[in-house]
Each structure stands twice: as C-alpha cells, then as structure tokens.
Amino acid sequence: MRTPWYRQLLAFLRTREGLGTLLIAVFSAIALGVVPNMLQKLWDSTWFYLGIFLIAVLIVILGWILRRPHGVGVVVPLFPTDLTQTSLVAEMRRASAKNHSSTLFINPRLLRPGGKVLSPADRADLVAGLIDARADEFRSSGAEGSVTLYVLAAARDAFLLGRRLYNDRHASLTVMHLSRQAGEPVLPGVTLTGRLTHPPSARQQTLLGTVLGLPAGTSYAEPVAHPSCPPQHRHRLAFIVRLTAVTSMVDDAICVAQTGKVRRPHDQTHTGYVFDDTHPDLDSSPCGAHVVIEASAALLPETKEVFEAVATYLRHAWAAAKAAWQTEIGSTNVETRVFMTAPLPITLALGWLTAYENISIVNHDIRLLNAPAPTP
Known part of the structure; x- marks a missing residue:
C-alpha cells in the first residue's frame, strides 16, 4: 500500500535534510521580507530590523549545514551467521543513517558469492573493494565528506580488513565503536591517518x-x-x-x-x-x-x-x-x-x-x- 503524500512529507521533514530545507525556505523568506522594511527605516532606527535580518541569515546558514552532504557510512557485519546479533546490526545502521548522507549496507549474503565460503583474506579483500567503490561513487557525484565504517567483526576479520584498507588511501577513514556502556551506543573510535x-x-x-x-x-x-x-x-x-x-x-x-x-x-x-x-x-x-x-x-x-x-x-x-x-x-x-x-x-x-x-x-x-x- 502506497504511503499518503502528507505522511511522506512529514517523514522527510523529520530528517536532517528535511529540517534543513524547511529552515532555508522559511528564514530566507523572513530575511528577504525584512530588507524592504530596513530600506524604509534607513533614516530611523534600523537596529531591530538588522537584528532580525542577521538572525534569519544565520538560521539559513544552519539549514545549509544540515542540508550539505555528511559523508558516506558503510555498515559491515562480518560475524558468522550464528553469532550475528541483528539488534547490533540495526543499531549500526541507525547510527549511519543519522550521521551521513548515504549508507552502504554490505549484506552478508554478498560475501558468499554463489554460496561459496570465502577465505578470511578474500572476504576482507571483497569488503575493501565494496567500500572503495562506494567511496569513489560518492566523490564522483560531487559530494564532499569522509568515509566512516561501522564494522561488526571478530578480531581476525577486523585485523585483516585493516591491512587491506591500507592500500586504498582514503583521505579520511573513521572506524566507529559500538559501546556497551550507557549513553550514546555508537561512538567514533579511530581515524586511520598517518598521525x-x-x-x-x-x-x-x-x-x-x-x-x-x-x-x-x-x-x-x-x-x-x-x-x-x-x-x-x-x-x-x-x-x-x-x-x-x-x-x-x-x-x-x-x-x-x-x-x-x-x-x-x-x-x-x-x-x-x-x-x-x-x-x-x-x-x-x-x-x-x-x-x-x-x-x-x-x-x-x-x-x-x-x-x-x-x-x-x-x-x-x-x-x-x-x-x-x-x-x-x-x-x-x-x-x-x-x-x-x-x-x-x-x-x-x-x-x-x-x-x-x-x-x-x-x-x-x-x-x-x-x-x-x-x-x-
């Protein structure tokens, strides 16, 4: 059943991009509407109108910040099927959708081409290739922002993925951490740079x-x-x-x-x-x-x-x-x-x-x- 248009609109306005669009539209109109009043009051006290104008402009800039691309998130569940916790995967996907303009979810089925079980090294190579392809696609679209990884994996798979990613030379590659403590569930972990x-x-x-x-x-x-x-x-x-x-x-x-x-x-x-x-x-x-x-x-x-x-x-x-x-x-x-x-x-x-x-x-x-x- 198709979702009604007004529900689609409300869902869009609840997103970061939707809120940014709303702020730009409303406060651009306010800012432009203040200009004629400022001209009329040029020889009177203009401080009140100037204040309103500056506030409106700042909120328009805030809307643009919310609208601009925030990089791409890549969610990578590498645990064996019987150890994968769907709730943790869902948490990672929610965090990526919240923080980034787009999210690539690497479905575990993609890592078993034709039902074949890949070796750990081949699996890391395939995942790194998918990450690199998505990053290139994102950059070629003219968007700006970094690549952020949301990885769920055993120590060996994480280690091998890190070795493989070294060859791709991303400008900025941040690995997120899934916290088990109270508060924010997904936190920045390490940014892979020469530092x-x-x-x-x-x-x-x-x-x-x-x-x-x-x-x-x-x-x-x-x-x-x-x-x-x-x-x-x-x-x-x-x-x-x-x-x-x-x-x-x-x-x-x-x-x-x-x-x-x-x-x-x-x-x-x-x-x-x-x-x-x-x-x-x-x-x-x-x-x-x-x-x-x-x-x-x-x-x-x-x-x-x-x-x-x-x-x-x-x-x-x-x-x-x-x-x-x-x-x-x-x-x-x-x-x-x-x-x-x-x-x-x-x-x-x-x-x-x-x-x-x-x-x-x-x-x-x-x-x-x-x-x-x-x-x-």
Missing part, C-alpha cells in the same frame, strides 16, 4: 600511563624467551594484547605460543585459538618468545583520544619487541603472531599500521572456548 605512525605525544603518554599502567615516559616490554622452543621456531614472536576484561586470555595465549597446541595441557579443554578453520584442533609450531601488553582497568575509556593513543603505542611496542628479538636471535627473519582481545577500532588500526609487515593474527573462536576433548 597514528608518529611516536606517542606527551598527552598520549599521560593517557597510556593511566589505561595501560605504564611508568612515566614511553616504555616498551622486552620479549620473554621460551627456552624449550626448538631452534627452527625461535624466529617466531608472540605479541599478546589484552585490552578487555577477559583476563584469562593471557595465560591461554602464552600457553599456545609456548607449545603450539590449541588445547590446554592439564585438562585438554580448548583455548578457542584456531590455526586452521577447517581443522579447529590442528596444532602449529611454537614461538620463541612472547610479549604481553595489558590494560590496567577492566574496560578502556571509550574515547577516540584513548583508542588512538593505544593504537599508536601498540605499533611502536610491536616494532620495539621485534627489534629486540632480532638482536637476540641474530636474524632479521622475525615472524609475529598476534593474540588479541581489544575494541574493534584498535584491532583494525593495528592491522592498518602493520599492513606490509610479516605479522599475522591467530583467530579466536568463542564457540570452541572450553570445549572438552573429543571422545577417542
């Missing part, structure tokens, strides 16, 4: 001292060696990052890094870490050393300033750990494995910042966490 590659500023060092418990000044953790690691695997370095309340992940990650086994040795329950999606119990080679970075609080303050400071620090902390381990083993052939639990914008930013490095992230599947060993 993230700079060493932490004095202000950022102060923030890092609070959220990561670092001493005064910027300091980086030294690699902790695994004496039992075979010589042929010593070149691997585990970079373990915990920025959420999941404190148990550190012990699990260290165990997997030391042994290469995805099940805990004492009870054979699964750690959730997976080296091969098709064979979740497949073990891998161990690492020669590990580095741990942990948040000092259960939850990081959910501000863009904190997220960007942490992302900047992680990039330099990893580089320092890599350089130290290169010196220790006397070789530049260091391969890094990342074990990470963190707010999505920080994970994606770390992938973006290490796009061309020999670094990979170990997938963590919460569906496998604590699963008992299969019966022989």
